[in-house]
Amino acid sequence: MTPEEFLEIILTKFPNVEGEIRENKLPHPRKRVWINVERENFKDLMKLIKEIDPKAQFSIIIARDGGDYLEAKYHLELFYEQTPSISLIVGTKCPKDDPKLPTVTDVFPSALPYEREVQEFLGLFFEGIPDPRKLFLPEDFPEGVYPLRKDEKGISSGMVKNAGHPYKMKKEG
């Protein structure tokens, strides 16, 4: 299946979805499918992807603080046994006062550690996540502080001392 055919299937099933194919300029041009979807349709879209390729590989969740919204992008690789495979990025958003997205762990079980990571670093919560414990941060990390947020819930300057400068830290004792 080519990226164009794949995008057509998605766009016929979900007419509201924004999708495009971008190509880079490296020696062997590479096509990537970028999709933006509403929070309501997101879970159904992921289920459709799993139906199209049951072996689809879940690679990463890229979450980001975009001001008044939180954004999560999911990179997936489809048909990796054919070449070139389809590299797909599905993005979805949620407002900051309601930071919730549906979990995809029932569709892609390997998404669990990534969802736990996003929960603790950005305060973007996943409804129905089977294991909501912290993965990277220590258990006694202060509640309601999300290190990668850019607003007042992020790390304040009082919490950081000379980040990335061990030499200075040593000097001050």
Add this chain to the structure above:
Amino acid sequence: MENRVEYWVKIPIGPIHPALEEPEKFIITLDGERIVNVDVKLGYNLRGVEWIGMRRNYIQILYLAERMCGICSFSHNYTYSRAVEEMAGIEVPERAEYIRVIVGELERIHSHLLNLGVVGHAIGYDTVLHLGWLARERVMDLLEAIGGNRVNYSMNTIGGVRRDIEEKHKRAILEMIKYYREKVMPKIEEIFLYDPTVEARLRDAGVIPKRIAIEYSAQGPTARGSGVEKDVRYNEQLGVYPDLGIKPVTPKEFTGVIKGDVFDRMVVRVGELWQSMELIERALDQMPEGKIKAFPKDNVTLVRLKKAEGEGVGRYEAPRGELIHYVMANPGSEIPERWKMREPTFPNLFAVARALVGEQLADVPVAIASIDPCLSCTDRVAVIDAKTGKKKVLTEKDLLKASIEKTREINPNIKAKPEPVGGSCGGVR
């Protein structure tokens, strides 16, 4: 059933290990010798690289990315550069792509030799460790000659490479490949393909079936050892790799069967050593003349990147598996809006944690070492008896002893006649 629960023992392995690039903790629940559950806790050495990266410019991040891992430093660098190049639409000269292939494959040889040695160490075959480390010196010296440093050689920059591969480097590389083909590879093949003790010890240890490898999206040699034919260099049509004839290596070509155990993962690594050498030779042969950088100076690159908008994804097959970097531009600023990366060990750890359920405790060091986070040098293990609450501390020595005892059990001859496999490997230094 309640009686059984009383005998369950929880042992935390970790979090500090001298040979780990990222300390991690495995909490293993045992029923006698059998593992019932494995829980992973990460973040003991969380350096906040993403947070620091949101405060540095594109060029400074190159050096930060490189220092995330000592062994795949080139891989991180390359993947990040690719992400930025895709974001800004920068064209890389063809010669630079060939140099990237050569350095990347040299790094793969260096990483795989290290891992083969570490797995030998985990089963008590220390001669293998010394053979691997002795052979590794040669490729590290070569990387120093090309890049100026044994690790963190900073070969990459955005839009190309910083140093050229000259005629004398070319000769040294070809000489090194000849040395590996004649002196090192026969010994490594003898140990990892035909030695009955190694086969008995590594076969059926830490089995990851194909279904679980797909479900937990295992990467790199871990996935290929389970029969999943994926390799980012091949799937993604990465750089000039398609011109060099790249194909995923599976254990089927060497042994005829795929079981997905530690043995198969080692066979994949041996196969990839052969493949890397072939790729380097072809790349040296086909390398065209020309520029090695898209922009002459770093400040020119920064000015160009300041105007960029959009986002880019870089993917590369690091020695351990697929590496992903994502960069989002912040127009008008030389600092990216978002930089995010994923290391291959991350999914592999969860895949191996799932696969360890039902295995023996003595197989833990070798199974975890086989995915290459080097947990074989397990530091200290505290055994807490759930019944009495008593604590007993097992050191690295004790755990290795248990592992070596199992090897002796399988083959008692090994103690009487330790074959000096690395002994005649001289002529390196």
